Amino acid sequence: MSSLSSSGWKVSPSFVPNGPTAPVTLLLDDDNFTQLAGEPAVAWQTPWLQVTALQLTQMGKRAALFATIDGVRYVWRNDEPLSIGELRAAVTEHGGSIKRQSRRLGAIVVAAVVLLASFAGGIALGSHAKPVPAELSAARSVLLTKKDMGPNFVLSARGVLSGIIPAANKVLTAMPITKPKKGSAWDQIITSYESCLGISYAHDRMYGGAGQSPDYQVSAPIFSSTAFGGIEVGVTSQYYRTTAMVRKDTRSMQVKNFGSCFATSNLATMNIYDSLAVPTGNAGTDWQPTVFSKTGWARGGYAPITVPGINSPLYLGVIEITNGHFETTLAILVADWTKAQSFISDLTSTALARMTPSGATAV
Numbered sequence: 001m002s003s004l005s006s007s008g009w010k011v012s013p014s015f016v017p018n019g020p021t022a023p024v025t026l027l028l029d030d031d032n033f034t035q036l037a038g039e040p041a042v043a044w045q046t047p048w049l050q051v052t053a054l055q056l057t058q059m060g061k062r063a064a065l066f067a068t069i070d071g072v073r074y075v076w077r078n079d080e081p082l083s084i085g086e087l088r089a090a091v092t093e094h095g096g097s098i099k100r101q102s103r104r105l106g107a108i109v110v111a112a113v114v115l116l117a118s119f120a121g122g123i124a125l126g127s128h129a130k131p132v133p134a135e136l137s138a139a140r141s142v143l144l145t146k147k148d149m150g151p152n153f154v155l156s157a158r159g160v161l162s163g164i165i166p167a168a169n170k171v172l173t174a175m176p177i178t179k180p181k182k183g184s185a186w187d188q189i190i191t192s193y194e195s196c197l198g199i200s201y202a203h204d205r206m207y208g209g210a211g212q213s214p215d216y217q218v219s220a221p222i223f224s225s226t227a228f229g230g231i232e233v234g235v236t237s238q239y240y241r242t243t244a245m246v247r248k249d250t251r252s253m254q255v256k257n258f259g260s261c262f263a264t265s266n267l268a269t270m271n272i273y274d275s276l277a278v279p280t281g282n283a284g285t286d287w288q289p290t291v292f293s294k295t296g297w298a299r300g301g302y303a304p305i306t307v308p309g310i311n312s313p314l315y316l317g318v319i320e321i322t323n324g325h326f327e328t329t330l331a332i333l334v335a336d337w338t339k340a341q342s343f344i345s346d347l348t349s350t351a352l353a354r355m356t357p358s359g360a361t362a363v
Contacts, residue, residue, distance in 0.1 A: 003029040004086050009065075009076040011037060012306070015044050024076060026065070028090045033067070035076075046070075054096030056088060065091070066276070073277040075306070136171060136216050139239040142326050142354035143220040144347060149233065156224040156232065165219045165234035165331065172217040177209065185272050192268040196261035196282050205252040206262065212245055214238035214327070229312070229335030233347070238327045250297050250322045259301030260284035262318055267303045270316065276306060289319060289345040293352040296323030300330070300348075302337055319348055323355035 009024035020038025027034035034045040046069050053073070055066040063084050065076040088098055146153060166172055179201065180186040190207040194200065201208040220235040240246050263284030271278055284303035291298055300319030317332035328351050334340045 003027065004090055006078075006084075006087055008080045009078045011035065011074060011076050013072070013074065015074075026076065028087075033069075048094050051094065054091055054094055055099065056084070056091040056096060057099045058084060058088075063087070067096075075276070135239050136218070138325065139216045139218045139237045142237050142328060142351065143218065144223075144233075144235045144330075144351060144354075145220065146223060148347065148350050149223045149225070150227075152227050153223045153225045153233075156222045165222055165236060166217075168219055168221045170219070173213075173215065177211055177213075179209065185269075188272060188278050189265055189268050192278055193261055193265035196264050197255065197257060205249055207265070210252075212240070212249070214240050228340040228343070231332065231334040231340060234331040235351075236329045236331075240325050240327065243324055246322050246325060246327055249327060253297075253299060253320060253322075257282060257286060259286040259288075259299050259318075260303070261301070262320070263301035263303040263316065266316055266318055267305060270305055287317070287319075287341075289348040290342075291345065291349045291352055293323075293349060293356060295356055296321065296352040298322075298348050298352060300344075302332075317344065319344065321348055321351045321355070323352060326355045328355070 005025060005027050007023065007025040009026060010022040011024050012021060014021045015035065015037065020042060022037070023039065025036040025041070027036065032045050032047055033051050034043060036043050051067050051069055053066065053068040057064045057066070062080075063078050065078075065087070067074055091098060146155065180190060190201065190204070193207055194204050197204075199208075203210050205211050217236060217238045219237070222232060222234050224230075224232045260282050261284065264279050264282050267283055268278045270276075284301045287300045287302055289298050289300060298319060298321040300317055302315050302317035305314050305316050312335060315332075315334055315337040317330075317334065317337065319330040319332070321328040321330070330344070330347060330351065332340070332344055
């Protein structure tokens with residue numbers, strides 16, 4: 001490989017505390033991976049043998065380059081249109097992988113697969129050929145609709161959250177819970193959650209061995225809008241055979257840090273997908289929606305997310321809502337969490353009202 005020089009990059013984190021992160025020029029040759037950062041430029045040179053988990057992600061004309069050096073996961077982003085043919089060849093030559101991602105989310109353009117586990121205990125879900133009409137109808141009746149979102153929202157057939165929200169025409173039922181293979185991606189996600197809450201797999205009702213299966217799970221279409229800098233909403237509803245099952249799940253969520261730990265576990269999933277480091281601690285923030293129902297329960301959390309090619313802040317929020325036979329999960333991907341909080345609280349209140357035949361009452 002001949003020497004390659006590519007400019008216009010920004011690196012995160014910095015190679016030294018408070019060191020320069022932009023502008024960055026990457027110099028790649030047969031022997032070394034070199035970064036020139038700052039003005040005047042400071043050079044860091046690393047032999048290729050010390051560069052691992054190399055990945056180039058292309059998003060239209062923008063790109064993100066990932067690499068692990070000395071145990072630290074770095075990402076270089078370039079938001080300017082550039083030709084990356086030679087860079088692709090260099091990454092491939094040194095054992096790296098190439099990914100191409102589409103970008104759709106209004107003003108923010110994001111692509112990531114987030115594994116959102118609701119209180120099915122981390123179960124595998126499969127299509128059910130003979131649904132029970134009454135229970136299935138009940139599960140569908142509590143889902144949010146486009147009318148609940150407002151006039152600025154549209155349906156997104158290929159929304160960002162489609163990786164975790166099943167198609168609206170699918171009816172899913174539970175399959176037996178199995179413990180993941182040690183060291184697998186799913187094991188890392190479960191470990192992240194259980195370590196955050198300080199519980200064992202045997203006592204974990206979210207992802208672990210204590211989880212219970214719903215009779216049915218259904219989802220609404222994914223809704224998106226350019227509001228709040230760009231937002232997408234996914235909704236999944238589960239119907240459980242007894243209200244006692246829902247009460248047990250709810251009690252397990254009524255612990256300190258549940259919302260932030262659940263958000264962190266979803267952040268861990270997104271980071272695994274984008275070849276970023278899994279959070280080593282609680283990276284989320286607990287969040288309590290303001291609701292107008294005297295019955296039911298709701299709590300959530302949110303976490304900032306680093307997504308290749310996106311320099312502006314982006315947040316993933318997950319809100320669990322329970323009442324009666326139902327457990328509903330709201331998944332929110334949004335640029336401006338602060339401004340969106342009132343809207344998300346309103347959605348939570350609407351979901352609770354759907355679970356209560358008499359509707360919600362102000363408190």
